[in-house]
Amino acid sequence: MTASYLLQSPADLSALNTMALACQAEQVITLSDEAQLEQILNAKHQHEPLFVLSGGSNVLLPPTLTATVLRPLLRGITVLDDRDDSIHIEVMAGENWHDLVLYTVNNGWYGLENLALIPGLTGAAPVQNIGAYGVQLDDCVTHVRACHLPTQTWHDFDKAACQFGYRDSIFKQQAGEWLITRVGFALHKDPTRVQAGYGDLQAQALQLANDAARQHINPVDVMQAIIAIRQSKLPDPKVLPNCGSFFKNPVIETAHFHSLQTQFPQIVGYKVDEQQTKVAAGWLIDHAGLKGGGIAPILSHEQQALVLTNHSAKNDPIQACQQDVAATQHFIQQQILAKYNIMLEREPVWIDRDGQINMSNTTLAS
């Protein structure tokens, strides 16, 4: 028999988003299995708005949320196929992402180690195809199971059908329509296979391995180096609320990049192809003198200009809200546009009052 889901009405979501924005939801439903979702959808009117919330580390929530919030906290990891050199697993949406990385690496199952310490739950990871240190989720994904909420139909996506791209997937393109319940991963068991070409990751990992006899690093070394680098560079949302990188690295015409290089010889960019160059958004903000700046209480981080942080203390009578974030976003975008003629694009997802995902890049208030 299906256990019943948990319903809260109303619910305070300020502790359920890592930016700690004030948000009151009219109704929150916590799911622990797939059958509960069917029960809920059958009981609802087709056009009633729904919004899916997992770890809340990539969302900018509105002060009032009228949509029914669905929290897919389904748990479980199943081995589908175990061979000498590889393993195929299926992970339920509610498994904590970093705990999954630790679990797989500690079992000698490799491939996810570069994605250590990214906040959030497994079901959200395919949405923006999470990536870090030269690896993206789609390097290991085999399949995704998801429910199409408007039609209440279940779909099994193979990797190609997920349409993964840089911070992109079909689930992001059709934002708000899907609820992912399971993600499959193909992992390998070869401890000599690592992805350590990114920046000074190799050197950091060797230094941490602290073993002069060892010439080669293994996936555990890589994971530990990444955890150490991230802990030293990124503010912990539990201490200083934030939602990670706030702006995407903009891709501009290479001719534009060359003209900026004459003015700013140190500007950091990577060739995408003959025509396009990806520019480090953090460098642009830092060298525009905006590191640590913004409109209080939302300020760029002192060490990581790309991260916007919420300085309103948890017990302040007035908690920061979505509009405060919009003010700083707008301020930084305008300064960067004026200085470099580049419009920065927001990475976290802006949620409207009715739970709709707002794709506009210049939203000022909901």
Ligand SMILES: Cc1cc2nc3c(=O)[nH]c(=O)nc-3n(C[C@H](O)[C@H](O)[C@H](O)COP(=O)(O)OP(=O)(O)OC[C@H]3O[C@@H](n4cnc5c(N)ncnc54)[C@H](O)[C@@H]3O)c2cc1C
């Ligand atoms: C300190 C910090 C560092 C970060 N570093 C990185 C990084 O290195 N690389 C990176 O890519 N990201 C990074 N992020 C962003 C974020 O952690 C990821 O995008 C993460 O996958 C979001 O997971 P979540 O569970 O918090 O999703 P949420 O914030 O709850 O949701 C994000 C979006 O996904 C949708 N969604 C959530 N769950 C589901 C589901 N089960 N089915 C369908 N849709 C769903 C939501 O509706 C929303 O639109 C960072 C964030 C922080 C705070």
